[in-house]
Amino acid sequence: MSSAVEINIDENSIPRDHLENAMIDSQLHECVKQDNTEALKRRFQQHLTEKLVTPCGNTLLHLAVSYGSDNIIAYLVKEFPSLITMANNQNDTVLHLAAREGTAIHTIKSLVELNPSLMRMANGKRNTPLHDAVIKGNEEVAKFLVARDPEVAYYSNKNGSSPLYLAVENGNKNGILDDLLDLGASIPITREDGDALPKRKSPVHAAIEQRNIDLLEKIAKAKPELLCLTDEELGNSLHYASSICFLEGVRFLLKNFLNGAYKTNSEGNYPIHVACKNESVDLVKEFLDIFPYPKEFLNKKGQNILHVAAENGQGNVVRYILEQYQKIVEPLLNEMDEDGNTPLHLAARHGQSTAAFVLVRDKRVKNSIVNNENFTPYDVAKQQSKMAVDQYDKTDEMLAKEREQFDSKNSIPADEIQIEVNSEDVKDGKKNSTTEKSTASTGSQGKDKAVGSKHYKLLDYYGTMTTLSILYFHARPKKSLYERFTSTQGKPPRKQETKSRIENLLVVAVLVAGVTFAGAIQMPQLRDKNNSSEHLQEFNSTATASHNSTAFDSPTGSSLLDGYLCLDVWALNTSVVAAIILLWTNLNDVKFAPFALWFSSLMVGGSIYMMCLSFFFAVSIAVGGSNYGVFAIIIIVVGIVFFVAQTLLYIQWILPPSVNQIIEGKLSHYVYYISFFMLVYNWRCLIYSVPRLHKLRDLWTNFPK
Known part of the structure; x- marks a missing residue:
């Protein structure tokens, strides 16, 4: 290769912004497209060729390469060799464009022969031409480029992906992975621009990510040293396979890359620790079958595998470890x-x-x-x-x-x-x-x-x-029973919280007062109507009216009505008093508010309690004269049950807040404990039932119709 043709990259890769460019017009564009050299010469005689660009910065050589115009390519390369290393606005050289477009291989060969350094030049995405060829699936171009410069197969772009990684990620599209493995360098070296090879995404990690055991075996057979590559964040291949619960991949790596099990990742964890972070018991079993001495594996925090499993909440893994032999488990517990x-x-x-x-x-x-x-x-x-x-x-x-x-x-x-x-x-x-x-x-x-x-x-x-x-x-x-119930629980509410409680309780008190007031003025009117002979015939026209009349006329019905009115008036006055006390809190000292809030809560709770009892009386009046005896018995039984439940709940309104907090603190443990059992065992039953459901579905599908 003559020295006259070879071009220094630093001197000729001039950013397009620093040139006084002239735009390539449509006629020049058409000349390049038609590969008409003579017409091209006549069109740009009055311009400097290096300054002719498209809006995105492509030179005439870029256009010629994209159209595959061999005659114009040969003419431009010979007459204007500086165009070879010029980059467009995306920092793409003509070789990038040729690799992407899949231009005739002889064009690429001629460009590489003229300047081999093109193969290592990176564009704005830090992609080399080999990157672009792999991404587009141009096998012939990729095969030629990697054969000429095998080390480029390990160069990383901005995403940390090398051409080899991309080939694995594409699933060996067009057999490019086979070519890169056969022709690529054996050991990654340092890139000329100072970027170490490769620090991040390993092609083995790409195969593991796809859970493709065939690609993993292909890589291990062609380049076994690639199994040793380590990702800065994901660790080595065994770390990564363990982290995504790729059981088949872990088995393969334990056979072909056993040394990886003795390496720690950036967090200081061994692959067996990473396996214990997941819920796969089978994964942990694979490690314990090969390493029946887990006590020797401690991460940088001094934690064994049981520490890691417990910290990450893997209950099934913890249970499996505890079921192992005593000699294995005892040093871990x-x-x-x-x-x-x-x-x-x-x-x-x-x-x-x-x-x-x-x-x-x-x-x-x-x-x-x-x-x-x-x-x-x-x-x-x-x-x-x-x-x-x-x-x-x-x-x-x-x-x-x-x-x-x-x-x-x-x-x-x-x-x-x-x-x-x-x-x-x-x-x-x-x-x-x-x-x-x-x-x-x-x-x-x-x-x-x-x-x-x-x-x-x-x-x-x-x-x-x-x-x-x-x-x-x-x-x-x-602790003794006395110590349990005398321990302090909770803390007094804050001023803002107390204010919010007062506002909410005031709304409830006024609401109860309104409801009980409406009930108090309705029942006497109804009784007057039933006692009036003028309206009695009108009520007897329907079955419901006759039942109500009978209920009110009987001594029992009258007593029930008196009880209803008594409870209703009680609830009305209690809620009104509570509302007044709550309004007082805005006029008195702030220290008065907590006591007023507790006392008002007691009264509002009592009013609600009385309102529920009055409703029970009202229902008894409604069904008292009815012939539906069974229905009346059901209503009475339901009312008694809820009356008992309300009584038990109302006890908390009577007790001081400090006592309530102690009771709630003790009872809450039972609530969470019971809910835990319900969730865990229902989930376990669901998991066990799913395989059975699949079997039943298969049986039904195969059942002869």
């Missing part, structure tokens, strides 16, 4: 990580109710171990529940402000973002300090609370409360 947390601590901290239930039910698990903060698993769950309640009580505006503050402090470590927690509520007096600052990062001295290591996130309220309820029944410290 109660081991502590760097923060002193056992697997049960981590399940409690992250609100993983299923994993916590499986662990706490195993008698070998010690639930009284304390971590570096001197917290037992029950203490951790209690602390998390306090924080979940605190987050739940905050308005959306307050949470939005906290998120904005967190986003504006990206440079500040997450463990500096703090949430205030009452330590006496957590340890029930075991710590002397009144308050403590509990960090919000995951994993920093066991204080991963409300804010993750990268993003602000809220605690799972239901999962946290359910986990606390499970540990409440199985792992809480033993």
